[in-house]
Amino acid sequence: MRLILLAPPGAGKGTQAELIEEKFGIEHISTGDLLREAVEKGTPLGLKAKRFMDKGELVPDDIVVEIVKNKIRDLKEFILDGFPRTLEQAKILDRFLEENNEKLDAVIEIQVPDEKLVERSTGRLSCKCGEVYHEIYNPPRLEGICDRCGGKLYKREDDNPETMYSRIKTYKMKTLPLIKYYFQKGILRTINGDQDIERVFWDIEKELNKIKS
Numbered sequence: 629m630r631l632i633l634l635a636p637p638g639a640g641k642g643t644q645a646e647l648i649e650e651k652f653g654i655e656h657i658s659t660g661d662l663l664r665e666a667v668e669k670g671t672p673l674g675l676k677a678k679r680f681m682d683k684g685e686l687v688p689d690d691i692v693v694e695i696v697k698n699k700i701r702d703l704k705e706f707i708l709d710g711f712p713r714t715l716e717q718a719k720i721l722d723r724f725l726e727e728n729n730e731k732l733d734a735v736i737e738i739q740v741p742d743e744k745l746v747e748r749s750t751g752r753l754s755c756k757c758g759e760v761y762h763e764i765y766n767p768p769r770l771e772g773i774c775d776r777c778g779g780k781l782y783k784r785e786d787d788n789p790e791t792m793y794s795r796i797k798t799y800k801m802k803t804l805p806l807i808k809y810y811f812q813k814g815i816l817r818t819i820n821g822d823q824d825i826e827r828v829f830w831d832i833e834k835e836l837n838k839i840k841s
């Protein structure tokens with residue numbers, strides 16, 4: 629399956645993408661993780677991206693599009709987490725898939741009320757391996773240590789209330805139009821994200837099983 633996870637920041641996209649990857653064996657590609665990796669390595673692309681990420685703004689399309697194309701070029705199946713985030717990115721992705729005689733199977737939209745987003749992201753603990761925890765709702769077994777790889781958990785620099793408000797605003801302005809775009813294509817599946825992690829995944833799984841059968 630070729631899937632997109634669409635949701636505001638702090639809605640649990642990364643967590644759900646990891647669960648889908650585990651259960652269905654589909655590779656999870658997070659543009660946020662790839663950009664953070666580039667920032668950490670201090671590559672020219674990372675240095676350029678950091679300026680936007682620190683402010684909660686979107687990194688220019690050309691940078692992100694190249695990263696994604698290189699990642700999905702040879703993949704038959706994937707879950708895109710955090711891409712596309714603009715109509716322009718969505719159209720570029722469609723054209724790229726069409727050129728390869730491929731298409732998206734579904735866009736999973738996870739809906740979470742605004743007031744929950746800041747609370748969720750400010751308690752988030754991330755690991756380099758892609759696992760995501762929450763101080764209250766999904767704590768690791770050992771404090772500060774990833775259950776999966778034993779790595780040290782950290783708080784993302786952009787997971788603070790101020791940057792979060794800016795990220796939510798950016799989502800509404802730039803990314804929300806994608807919901808109509810994919811609805812009109814008939815591939816949008818909406819999930820209630822205001823439930824615990826297992827329940828959200830259960831609902832996603834039901835949708836994915838329908839697509840597979």
Ligand code: AMP
Nearest residue numbers: 659660680681685686687692710711713
């Ligand atoms: P995320 O980990 O998905 O919350 O992304 C963290 C940050 O990376 C975002 O706030 C953006 O600055 C940047 N970013 C991630 N994906 C994209 C994208 N598709 N387009 C533009 N910027 C992005």
